[in-house]
Amino acid sequence: MITQPIRESGGHPAPEPGVVIEARGLTKRYGTTVMALDELTVSVEPGITGLIGANGAGKSTLIKILLGLLEPTEGKASVLGHDCVSDGFAIRTLTGYMPEHDCLPPDVTATEFVTHLGRMSGLPATAAKERAADSLRHVGLYEERYRQIGTYSTGMKQRVKLAQALVGDPRVLLLDEPTNGLDPAGRTAMLELIARIGSEFGISILVASHLLGEIEQICDHLVAIDAGRLLRADSIRSMTQASSVLVIEVDEGLELLQAELSTRGLKPLPYQRGLLVQIAGDVTYDTVRDAVADLGLPLSRMEQRRHRIEELFRADPAGQVAQTTGAASVR
Amino acid sequence: MSADARAATGRLAAPAAESGGVIHNIGYRRYDAARLGRAQIVRALIWHSFRAAFGIGRGGKAKVFPILLFVLMCLPAAVNAIGLALNPGSEPAVTYDSYTPQLRVVAMLIFVALEAPNLVSSDLRNHTLPLYFARPIGRLDYPAAKLVAFLLACLAMIEIPLLLLYVGTATQVHGARQVWEQTLQLGPGLLYGAAWAVLLASIGLLLASTTGKRVFAICAIGIPLFFSYILANVLAHVGEQAFGPAGFGEPSTLTSLAGLISPFTLLGGVLRWLEKPPAPGGPPVREVMQTTVGNYGQLYGAVFLILTVAAIVGLFARYRKVGVA
Numbered sequence: 001m002i003t004q005p006i007r008e009s010g011g012h013p014a015p016e017p018g019v020v021i022e023a024r025g026l027t028k029r030y031g032t033t034v035m036a037l038d039e040l041t042v043s044v045e046p047g048i049t050g051l052i053g054a055n056g057a058g059k060s061t062l063i064k065i066l067l068g069l070l071e072p073t074e075g076k077a078s079v080l081g082h083d084c085v086s087d088g089f090a091i092r093t094l095t096g097y098m099p100e101h102d103c104l105p106p107d108v109t110a111t112e113f114v115t116h117l118g119r120m121s122g123l124p125a126t127a128a129k130e131r132a133a134d135s136l137r138h139v140g141l142y143e144e145r146y147r148q149i150g151t152y153s154t155g156m157k158q159r160v161k162l163a164q165a166l167v168g169d170p171r172v173l174l175l176d177e178p179t180n181g182l183d184p185a186g187r188t189a190m191l192e193l194i195a196r197i198g199s200e201f202g203i204s205i206l207v208a209s210h211l212l213g214e215i216e217q218i219c220d221h222l223v224a225i226d227a228g229r230l231l232r233a234d235s236i237r238s239m240t241q242a243s244s245v246l247v248i249e250v251d252e253g254l255e256l257l258q259a260e261l262s263t264r265g266l267k268p269l270p271y272q273r274g275l276l277v278q279i280a281g282d283v284t285y286d287t288v289r290d291a292v293a294d295l296g297l298p299l300s301r302m303e304q305r306r307h308r309i310e311e312l313f314r315a316d317p318a319g320q321v322a323q324t325t326g327a328a329s330v331r
Numbered sequence: 332m333s334a335d336a337r338a339a340t341g342r343l344a345a346p347a348a349e350s351g352g353v354i355h356n357i358g359y360r361r362y363d364a365a366r367l368g369r370a371q372i373v374r375a376l377i378w379h380s381f382r383a384a385f386g387i388g389r390g391g392k393a394k395v396f397p398i399l400l401f402v403l404m405c406l407p408a409a410v411n412a413i414g415l416a417l418n419p420g421s422e423p424a425v426t427y428d429s430y431t432p433q434l435r436v437v438a439m440l441i442f443v444a445l446e447a448p449n450l451v452s453s454d455l456r457n458h459t460l461p462l463y464f465a466r467p468i469g470r471l472d473y474p475a476a477k478l479v480a481f482l483l484a485c486l487a488m489i490e491i492p493l494l495l496l497y498v499g500t501a502t503q504v505h506g507a508r509q510v511w512e513q514t515l516q517l518g519p520g521l522l523y524g525a526a527w528a529v530l531l532a533s534i535g536l537l538l539a540s541t542t543g544k545r546v547f548a549i550c551a552i553g554i555p556l557f558f559s560y561i562l563a564n565v566l567a568h569v570g571e572q573a574f575g576p577a578g579f580g581e582p583s584t585l586t587s588l589a590g591l592i593s594p595f596t597l598l599g600g601v602l603r604w605l606e607k608p609p610a611p612g613g614p615p616v617r618e619v620m621q622t623t624v625g626n627y628g629q630l631y632g633a634v635f636l637i638l639t640v641a642a643i644v645g646l647f648a649r650y651r652k653v654g655v656a
Contacts, residue, residue: 067464067465069461069464069465088468090467091368092465092466092467093366095465095468097462097465099458099461099462099465101458102457102458103457103458103459103461103462104457104459105395105453105454105457105459106457107386107390107453108389109626112388116379117378117462117466119372119373119379120375120376120462120463120466120468121360121366121372121466121467122366122367122368122371122466122467123366124364124365124367125375127362127364131360131362134360138359148390164462167360168360168395168466169361169617197359200358200359201359202359265450317473319417319584
């Protein structure tokens with residue numbers, strides 16, 4: 001049977017209001033001991049959302065539950081208002097999924113593969129062909145689309161994986177570690193591509209990654225999970241707001257300076273080859289200047305920069321220790 | 332990316348597109364037309380897999396063996412037609428029910444061992460399954476589609492030569508009555524071929540789905556099928572030698588049961604069971620698949636059913652459990 005078009009036609013892609021993904025008390029246990037997700041409650045708004053966590057934090061488990069591939073032990077989850085357990089078909093029609101691991105057959109061409117998976121997404125034959133060509137063009141593989149996937153580089157294979165997620169015209173993309181195995185240039189290209197899909201194509205994206213540094217460049221929101229629990233969920237802007245830090249490097253006497261700054265009421269943290277101090281205002285600069293001058297240390301660097309999110313998740317001097325319990329909502 | 336950045340990207344992209352400066356940026360096009368339902372997606376998967384069984388859409392080398400085997404299967408029908416044309420009025424050399432038993436065993440053994448892995452093992456090996464399961468089909472739609480596709484492929488391998496045989500014979504015989512006779516004989520032949528297809532497709536796919544490695548899968552199918560066939564024949568002969576040949580009175584129990592070991596002799600046994608018993612004093616029963624069933628005909632029927640159902644259930648159980656990562 002031909003089902004009704006899933007979404008209203010026409011118009012320029014625009015992010016829809018409302019909640020894209022919602023999880024309430026989501027728990028997934030394997031057996032009696034392994035806890036993959038532990039009472040996770042989070043909601044994700046349109047835009048690009050980073051799902052951050054170490055390996056084994058439960059990122060892939062969450063994505064599989066959202067796709068309806070795994071059933072949660074407890075709790076509820078929904079994508080675009082469709083329940084993940086009872087309405088998996090609708091979700092999988094509206095969602096594109098890029099798995100973490102290699103998932104491509106080497107002996108078919110990219111065009112054939114993406115076309116076939118377009119058919120599997122519910123596209124009629126002609127539409128699948130057209131959209132496969134479009135998707136491969138978007139990910140930058142148009143010239144090479146008639147080559148067998150086995151001859152592709154790792155970066156090109158990642159692009160094919162993205163193209164197959166895109167071919168069915170999803171409203172939501174779930175990308176699991178999309179920069180896996182890529183070199184720095186490949187990572188940058190992949191991140192730019194994801195940012196473009198999120199902004200120009202108007203598709204909401206959940207990007208799972210264990211690399212905060214790279215994912216924060218493209219995300220509007222961030223959801224951090226650890227051991228299946230929500231660590232923190234917020235917009236990038238509010239996470240980085242009022243969290244400027246001062247990087248201080250001296251050629252010698254780092255411990256002395258750290259002790260001195262501590263006595264002057266700052267809470268310096270060792271950071272790479274220097275110290276990190278939370279900026280409370282102009283007075284912070286004065287304090288550091290005076291401390292260095294009084295100790296007579298050779299100051300080689302004093303730089304203000306935006307707090308990188310990574311630092312927010314470390315033990316933080318300003319009392320911004322990430323929440324480890326309770327629920328938060330992306331705002 | 333912030334809303335500002337988004338607006339900025341929009342501003343940047345628009346003039347470039349207008350001036351034709353950016354060729355590759357065609358903008359994103361939505362798909363707003365109707366989508367296929369689950370049944371149609373499964374049908375597309377069946378068609379895709381059916382073609383894959385004959386190497387279509389898989390490169391030139393993949394087509395060599397299926398086509399070679401298909402031609403081989405059709406040869407007896409062609410030879411029969413030529414023979415009838417050269418010697419009008421002679422008896423057809425090939426029968427519908429058993430066709431050419433030895434050739435059919437060899438050709439189908441190779442076909443199943445080579446092509447069943449192409450349908451299921453490659454998706455396992457390449458971890459492509461999560462991509463299927465992330466699409467709007469059910470978990471068991473996948474093995475169901477693969478089973479139907481391979482069943483159709485086996486049917487094509489077995490039944491098309493039979494139909495050629497029918498056409499070749501029916502055009503050489505004279506009179507509507509003889510054509511009708513041929514048609515009557517064709518029916519059971521097709522039915523028996525279908526039994527072959529069902530049993531081989533389900534066993535082949537189950538064995539192929541146990542491993543993702545193509546070579547292992549080919550061995551996992553080929554070795555048991557081949558050696559069980561040899562063993563069944565050897566045991567049947569041993570039974571004859573040790574306990575007296577079949578034909579004089581009752582065949583020995585060993586000879587009668589040996590055919591249960593191999594799917595091929597099992598099918599021969601089913602056919603022998605369903606055949607009309609020879610009339611007393613009439614012509615002797617034709618040697619079909621060398622399977623002797625004795626008094627155990629019903630057992631052959633039961634084992635055939637159990638084996639088929641078990642293979643299908645096993646295949647579905649395999650895909651209920653298979654990991655999604």
